[in-house]
Amino acid sequence: MPQASIVVVLMIGLTGFALAGEPFKMVLDEAKVGVLPSGWLAAKTGRGTGSEWKVVEDATAPDGSKVLAQVSDKGPNPLFSLCVAENTSYADLDLTLALKPVAGKMDQGGGPVWRYKDADNYYVARMNPLEDNYRVYKVVGGRRSQLGSADVKAPAGQWHTLRIVHRGNHIQCYLNGKLHLDVKDDTFKDAGKIGLWTKADAQTRFTALKVTEP
Numbered sequence: 001m002p003q004a005s006i007v008v009v010l011m012i013g014l015t016g017f018a019l020a021g022e023p024f025k026m027v028l029d030e031a032k033v034g035v036l037p038s039g040w041l042a043a044k045t046g047r048g049t050g051s052e053w054k055v056v057e058d059a060t061a062p063d064g065s066k067v068l069a070q071v072s073d074k075g076p077n078p079l080f081s082l083c084v085a086e087n088t089s090y091a092d093l094d095l096t097l098a099l100k101p102v103a104g105k106m107d108q109g110g111g112p113v114w115r116y117k118d119a120d121n122y123y124v125a126r127m128n129p130l131e132d133n134y135r136v137y138k139v140v141g142g143r144r145s146q147l148g149s150a151d152v153k154a155p156a157g158q159w160h161t162l163r164i165v166h167r168g169n170h171i172q173c174y175l176n177g178k179l180h181l182d183v184k185d186d187t188f189k190d191a192g193k194i195g196l197w198t199k200a201d202a203q204t205r206f207t208a209l210k211v212t213e214p
Contacts, residue, residue, distance in 0.1 A: 023210070023211065023212045024085070024088055024090075024194070024209075024210065024211040024212075025209070025210045025211075026068065026085070026206075026207070026208075026209035026210075028055055028064060028066040028067065028068065028207075029064055029066065031055045031066055032055065033054075033055050033056060033057055033066065034054055034055065034056075035054055035055065036053050036054055036055075036083075037055055037068065039085060039086055039087060040053070040068070040083055040084065040085060040086065041083070041084045041086050042081075042082065042083050043082040043083070043084055043119040044079060044080065044081060044082060044119060045079070045080035045082065045119050045120055045139060045142055045144075046076075046078045046079040046080055046142065047076075047079070048074075048075060048076040048078070048079045049072065049074040049075065049076075050072045050074050050075030050076070050079045050081050050200075050201070051070070051072065051075070051079070051081035051082065051083075052070065052071050052072035052081075053068060053069065053070055053071070053081075053083040053196075054068075054069060054071060055067070055068060055069075056069045056071070056205065058100070058205055058207075060100070060159065061098070061100075061159070061205070061207045061208075062098050062159055062207065062208055063098065063207045063208035064207065066207075067100075067205045067206060067207040068083065068196065068205070068206045068207070069102070069203070069204065069205040069206070070083070070110070070196070070198045070202065070203060070204050071203055072201070072203070073103065073104070073105075073201045073203060074201065075106075075198075075199070075200045075201045075202075076200065077106050077107070077199075077200045078200075079199070079200060080124075080139070080144075080197060080198070080199055081197065081198045081199070081202075082113060082116075082119060082195055082196070082197055083195055083196045084113070084116060084193050084194075084195035084196075085193060085194050085195055086193065088193045088194050088211070089191045089192065089193065090114065090115070090191055090192070090194060090211060090213070091115065091166075091189070091190060091191040091192075092166055092167045092168065092213055092214055093114060093164070093165075093166055093194070093211050093212070093213060093214065094163070094164075094165050094211070094212050094213065094214040095112055095114060095163065095164045095165075095166075095194060095209075095210070095211045096161065096162070096163045096164075096208065096209070096210050096211075097111075097112055097161070097162055097196075097206055097207070097208055097209040097210070098159050098160065098161050098162075098206070098207050098208040099111065099127075099159070099160055099162065099204055099205065099206050099207075100156075100157065100158060100159045100160070100204065100205045101127075101129050101156040101157070101202065101203075101204050102156070102157070102203045102204060102205060103156075103201075103202075103203040104130070104200065104201045104202040104203055104204075105201060106199075106200040106201050106202075107128065107130065107198070107199040107200040107201060107202040108128055108129045108130045108156055108202045108204070109126055109127045109128040109129055109130075109154075109156075109198070109202060109204060110126050110127075110196065110197050110198035110199070110202055110204040110206075111124060111125045111126035111127060111162050111196075111197055112124070112125060112162060112164055112194065112195070112196060112197065112209075113193075113194065113195045113196065113197045114164060114166065114192065114193075114194045114195075115166070115188040115190070115191070115192035116192040116193040116194065116195055117188065117192050119142075120139065120140075120141055120142035121139060121140055121141065121188070122138075122139050122188070122192065122195075123136070123137070123138055123139075123166070123171070123185075123188060124136070124137050124138075124139060124144075124197045125137075125162065125164055125173045125181070126197060126198075126199070127152065127154050127160060127162065127175055129154055129155055129156040130156075132151060132152060132153055132154075133149055133150065133151055133152060134149070134150045134152045134154070134173065134175050134180050134181065135147075135148065135149045135150075135181070136148045136149075136171060136173050136181050136183060138185060138187050138188070140187060147171070147181075147183045147185055148171075148173070148181040148182070148183040149181075150180035150181055152175055152180060154175060154176070160175065160176055161174075161175070161176050161177065161208075162174065162175055163175075163177075165214050166214075167214055169184045169185055169186045169189075170182075170183075170184055171183050171184070171185065194209075194211055196209075
């Protein structure tokens with residue numbers, strides 16, 4: 001491997017930093033359990049108690065025993081909890097992650113955010129075991145608008161794989177290897193950060209987050 005590539009991989013693994021267009025991988029092997037890992041920022045869309053993110057251990061995880069989790073059960077229904085990789089920037093991307101819905105009475109599940117400008121402006125795709133659906137949205141000025149929806153069966157307590165491929169205005173959303181959503185939208189055209197998302201009191205674990213350019 002060329003020396004420059006080694007430097008990039010090390011920076012991504014240790015700090016969550018990715019140069020524009022460079023591959024990104026969330027690495028938690030050396031992260032401290034019980035706190036938010038370096039390079040990540042907790043945020044909220046809406047007001048209220050919630051958005052508490054920390055590294056936890058999960059022996060069932062598909063990519064190492066440490067995962068990043070939203071652990072608060074206090075979120076009011078309108079609250080969206082966010083955890084953003086601070087030093088990332090992608091427009092077109094091919095993003096994959098694994099998530100496990102753990103608990104939640106009002107809501108469960110979650111998914112990735114991308115082309116994130118701030119806590120009120122971004123794209124998000126999420127799966128919800130309580131509703132048996134998978135949806136993609138845009139959030140503009142803090143208001144969420146649905147772009148597509150599919151009925152799915154994805155039980156809580158199990159790991160599921162989400163994949164997002166976004167080229168130009170074309171968004172494709174996969175769940176467990178199957179394409180479920182295929183939409184177009186021109187709202188956010190420029191590069192933005194990537195991150196993780198849950199709603200209300202959904203307690204969800206995330207791992208195996210990887211991003212490349214498609």
